[in-house]
Amino acid sequence: MKRRGGFEMVFDGRWTGRLPAEGGAVFLIGMRFNRLWRVDKWLPVASAMPRMLAHLGKHPELGFLGGHSWFGRTTILMSYWRSADDLINFASAKEAPHLEAWKAYNRAVGADGTVGVWHETYLVKPGQAEVVYANMPSFGLGAAFTHEKITKDSNSSRKRLVTSGPA
Structure with a gap:
């Protein structure tokens, strides 16, 4: 080293x-700037993730193990979780920042096409x-x-x- x-x-x-x-979960999430000039639409979406990561950093018991981010027109956060249940529990918890961010996205962007969001979840097991x-x-x-x-x-x-x- x-x-x-x-x-x-x-x-x-x-x-x-x-x-x-017991394995774990790999969670990929990101957003895509479909209309770069619509800062009013994508900035709130982009600023939601740092709040979520700060919350997860303060609460290791939630099962978030870490991650890596890449930025471009399509962003990606590759994250690792103790289990899929931990990930799902975080996403749906009323006291965690994800649920309100998701509701805000649907209210502000919905299906207007200005900014896209995406995620993929993979369960990983030994072997x-x-x-x-x-x-x-x-x-x-x-x-x-x-x-x-x-x-x-x-x-x-x-x-x-x-x-x-x-x-």
């Missing part, structure tokens, strides 16, 4: 992620997902669950898929 240029810690070599026996990180900071499933060095017992996709359960 080395710190490079003041950025995130980079783990030299090849690493993988190990899922817990059904495998990951490799080479010369990367702790990232993705490895950062959300267990980040470990690849060994002779995990040096191929086939081996990682078979051995991705509990050690």
